[in-house]
Amino acid sequence: MEKVSTNLTKRCKKCGEDRELSLFKYTLTRAEALARGYKAEFKVQLEGKTCNLCKKKRRPLKALRASELRSRVESGDINEATYEHILAERAKSAKERLSANMKRYWERALDMEWANHLKPLKNEIRLVTNQHFNGMRKDNKEIVAFAEAYLKALLRVQAQLAIKADNREKVDPDHDWRKDVTDAEYDEIEALELKIPVNTRIKMRRAQLLTLKSYRRNPKAEGALLNTLKQAEQHFNPSAKAQVGSTVEKLDTSWLDEL
Numbered sequence: 001m002e003k004v005s006t007n008l009t010k011r012c013k014k015c016g017e018d019r020e021l022s023l024f025k026y027t028l029t030r031a032e033a034l035a036r037g038y039k040a041e042f043k044v045q046l047e048g049k050t051c052n053l054c055k056k057k058r059r060p061l062k063a064l065r066a067s068e069l070r071s072r073v074e075s076g077d078i079n080e081a082t083y084e085h086i087l088a089e090r091a092k093s094a095k096e097r098l099s100a101n102m103k104r105y106w107e108r109a110l111d112m113e114w115a116n117h118l119k120p121l122k123n124e125i126r127l128v129t130n131q132h133f134n135g136m137r138k139d140n141k142e143i144v145a146f147a148e149a150y151l152k153a154l155l156r157v158q159a160q161l162a163i164k165a166d167n168r169e170k171v172d173p174d175h176d177w178r179k180d181v182t183d184a185e186y187d188e189i190e191a192l193e194l195k196i197p198v199n200t201r202i203k204m205r206r207a208q209l210l211t212l213k214s215y216r217r218n219p220k221a222e223g224a225l226l227n228t229l230k231q232a233e234q235h236f237n238p239s240a241k242a243q244v245g246s247t248v249e250k251l252d253t254s255w256l257d258e259l
């Protein structure tokens, strides 16, 4: 005889609480039903002595291994379609996980590539920042003015490249940050450098930007030179012509495409 507190509630053997009857009902799996001698043509529901809140929860189907699911199919608890569905979902999410991992891998590799590509620029910014700091400390107005203008251009170029890096654009290994400095910036920095007294200037570290004149993108000058070479080519003898030809090829004319 069950100890029924009322018609609607029942006292749990484990927690001692009076709970609704429905909380004591449980359904047997097909295997359990068969083991207990039921024919198991229908779901067998029983009323237990402990409430469902006290019972250990059954492992959900999702948590079962493939072999365990298989035996559930064998025992008739789940059908073949459910089994296939669960395994298919599992394969799908594994595939998704894998492609997400691959994506993360490539993104990380690209971020690394960008970091390496931006290293020379970062280094220049660090050194010019020091130069600016020392200029301030020594109250050297020429150095401060030069370093300020140079830093401004460097930080602008860095910000421009950072946008590309954030958008995970492809890294162009041939690209030099100095090509992103405008002619106006170049001229200003060059002029300010010349204002630094020679005695100080010769002891200073040379600005990376100013080491090569060719980083100044001067379309007019380069275009004029190119024209002169082409004209000369028409008048020269074949061997000289070949020489001029190779000189023309060596000229960096990539800026022409940007015009």
Ligand SMILES: [Zn+2]
Pocket (backbone or CB within 6 Å): 012, 013, 014, 015, 016, 017, 050, 051, 052, 053, 054
């Ligand atoms: Zn209980």
